[in-house]
């Protein structure tokens with residue numbers, strides 16, 4: 001199965017990092033195709049927690065890891081991650097696309113200023129400069145990794161870009177900040193020198209790997225509902241988070257994708273703003289947040305949580321053509337009774353089962369729930385992992401089966417804890 005995409009089916013934070021790490025064992029390389037350091041992928045191995053914002057999660061298996069052209073690279077964070085991994089004894093076999101765009105400190109500053117201006121329309125961004133960097137890319141002002149390696153091009157491009165940003169910061173936002181062009185140029189050149197050995201044509205290398213029959217995992221960041229086109233605009237991110245983004249962001253044809261795996265949390269969570277129909281603003285929500293440790297990996301913000309909403313999941317299945325689902329954090333629901341699953345929305349006098357495009361309609365959507373019996377709080381997950389699917393509490397099996405019946409896609413992996421080993425793999 002050479003080309004495999006791992007995609008989030010909700011609002012990100014579905015534990016894709018753990019699943020990528022798990023599947024990376026049997027892969028040859030892992031490539032990130034979208035987003036930047038706004039992502040936070042957590043992998044727990046033998047009690048030790050590793051957090052990545054940029055480097056693909058498969059790095060702990062010593063596999064080749066790639067940052068595709070669709071990624072926006074924050075030099076400071078990348079160098080930090082490389083240093084931390086080095087300290088842990090990992091020497092990542094990292095490859096960075098010469099076409100990936102670079103995040104500068106002025107992008108991060110602009111991110112915050114844009115949010116301030118937007119008021120109630122702000123997305124509650126991670127302030128990692130993601131939106132401004134992708135905007136500059138689209139407007140063709142951006143600086144690519146390849147530019148860092150050529151002093152003359154870099155200087156010419158930064159000259160225009162820094163002047164533009166200076167005007168925006170002072171004249172549009174009225175901020176009294178002076179950008180130091182010389183320092184920005186020097187820092188960019190320094191970063192270019194630090195990563196020059198990793199820079200390559202990622203599309204060429206990934207296509208070659210696929211030609212040789214190697215297994216390539218395309219690791220999606222964020223989730224489908226945050227996608228720039230198909231997410232809840234404007235409350236999403238600025239990249240193509242869906243499976244199709246793998247083709248654009250890594251430079252491969254759709255013909256090269258063989259399997260699409262959707263990762264879904266057993267409930268709903270999101271950070272940032274925007275409507276969330278199944279949100280639980282009560283003690284059940286607090287309990288899920290505490291048990292599930294629902295705090296942003298990147299920002300530390302408490303995540304909003306709610307019952308599992310299958311409307312966005314079904315929408316993701318359609319957009320991504322998902323072959324298999326992975327359900328994560330099933331253990332977090334232990335001891336809650338009854339459990340609820342949202343299967344449709346009531347919107348005024350209409351019943352709908354897909355995501356509306358306009359936010360005002362979506363704000364009016366009320367969840368229609370199906371109730372299921374929960375399972376006891378004190379479950380011995382270690383014993384269950386050893387026993388496999390059959391060892392699950394009957395109510396947990398019923399929860400899985402009802403989801404499968406509604407979404408019509410098999411659940412092939414069940415994750416019941418952050419550790420690699422806390423996983424039940426089903427033969428589907």
Ligand code: IMP
Pocket residue numbers: 011012013038039040123124125126127128129130131221222223226235236237238271272273
């Ligand atoms: P940005 O990507 O930092 O511009 O943030 C835009 C929106 O996407 C905000 O609501 C963020 O909270 C959300 N977001 C960005 N990255 C992630 C992620 O990795 N997980 C969950 N939410 C994210």
